[in-house]
Amino acid sequence: MQILASALPGFRDLRAPLIAGYLWLLCLWTLVKPNIAVRPANDIAASIYDLAVATGPIWIGLAVSVGAYLVGSVSQILSPVVRLVTRRTVNRAARLLGGALYALYAAAQLGWARVRHGIRQRSVSAIGKLTIATDFQPSLAAKALSLRLIPPPPKWSDNPALTRHRFAADEKLRKLEKSAPAGWVSEHNIEELRNELSDRYQRAADQLRDEMSLPATLLVGENPALFSEADRLKAEGELRLALVPPIAAITVLLSISHTPIWLCLFVALIIIAAQGLDREHKFQTLMDGALRQGQIIAQSIEEFKSWVDTIPAE
Structure with a gap:
């Protein structure tokens, strides 16, 4: 693939529609489940079947490749939808994960503060003057809740x-x-x-x-x-x-x-x-x-x- 890409500039641009088209044809094959050993009863399907038998496997492969490329090229109109859904899904999951991690961090900070308070309470007589200092770092919380795994495109x-x-x-x-x-x-x-x-x-x-x-x-x-x-x-x-x-x-x-x-x-x-x-x-x-x-x-x-x-x- 690397050699072809170097010898033929733009060859990589053919991969996406071609492979996507093959997968769509595989999906159609799985859905229809045709019996290629039996000639179809439909006139159009029968004529295509006869043409395939007459031309042989090489031309069948070429025709399938051309059809796959056309189908894949059409299916690429769905790429913007995939971009939008993926960016929103991944970034939303990242924000939820960041919020959960920060919640665990805050809980650990609070638990450690209570432990220190209990230790000091047994050693200090003036309990009323004791203060608990916990650093929940609001800036860290803001970063966690605005976490993005997929950055936006450049302006x-x-x-x-x-x-x-x-x-x-x-x-x-x-x-x-x-x-x-x-x-x-x-x-x-x-x-x-x-x-x-x-x-x-x-x-x-x-x-x-x-x-x-x-x-x-x-x-x-x-x-x-x-x-x-x-x-x-x-x-x-x-x-x-x-x-x-x-x-x-x-x-x-x-x-x-x-x-x-x-x-x-x-x-x-x-x-x-x-x-x-x-x-x-x-x-x-x-x-x-x-x-x-x-x-x-x-x-x-x-x-x-x-x-x-x-x-x-x-």
């Missing part, structure tokens, strides 16, 4: 290159308010320019987010080392998220037809989906770092910079 609107051009445009507009070229103010409205600046800045941030979700071959194709790592992280994240829906369907089908014990596989599915989100976060962090260091050029930032350059300096 592309905070990109230094984008914000730098935004600050440059703001500075130009401030200078124009004080001393604008003759005739320029009559053709332009400073307040309208500020509104246009905000709109273009937000549009550039949205375009930058979409641009960073493009295949790694389009982003860092001229940097082999960066391309290889970015392509690997992006493909692994997409693969894990694409596997969740078909495996979930197979799990439900097996739990209904056999035993509910199969539902335990949902724990593994959550782990797989969480790993996929982790790979995606690493990919986005890698892209953000490469963008900050100038290793890749974003068209959205260049277009925003070109518009900022059209504003007179003074």
Whole structure:
């Protein structure tokens, strides 16, 4: 797989829909349970059966692979739902776990305080002056209750290159308010320019987010080392998220037809989906770092910079 990925750029992008499609076909096979030794009675199914017999196993495998790729490509529309459900489920479980651990910590602190109070009570005569000092650390409680195992995606609107051009445009507009070229103010409205600046800045941030979700071959194709790592992280994240829906369907089908014990596989599915989100976060962090260091050029930032350059300096 690594050799193919190196020889054929973007090969990893085929894995997610292809494997997901195979799993969907496996789910369909488990549900229908066809008898391939008997020719179907349905005319359409019978013609497909005759075609498969006439072409042979090689063409059957090719047709199944093409069908699996198409089915898997369609099923990838469920990936955003998997992202949302996994992020909420894992982070909520993390907060519950953090709260439970902090409750145990607070109980241990309180128990130790009572033990110290009992020891001092036997050795100090002025019991009324005895105070109990317990440190429950509210900041630690806040961290425990806001624990996140899956961090949110980076905010592309905070990109230094984008914000730098935004600050440059703001500075130009401030200078124009004080001393604008003759005739320029009559053709332009400073307040309208500020509104246009905000709109273009937000549009550039949205375009930058979409641009960073493009295949790694389009982003860092001229940097082999960066391309290889970015392509690997992006493909692994997409693969894990694409596997969740078909495996979930197979799990439900097996739990209904056999035993509910199969539902335990949902724990593994959550782990797989969480790993996929982790790979995606690493990919986005890698892209953000490469963008900050100038290793890749974003068209959205260049277009925003070109518009900022059209504003007179003074």
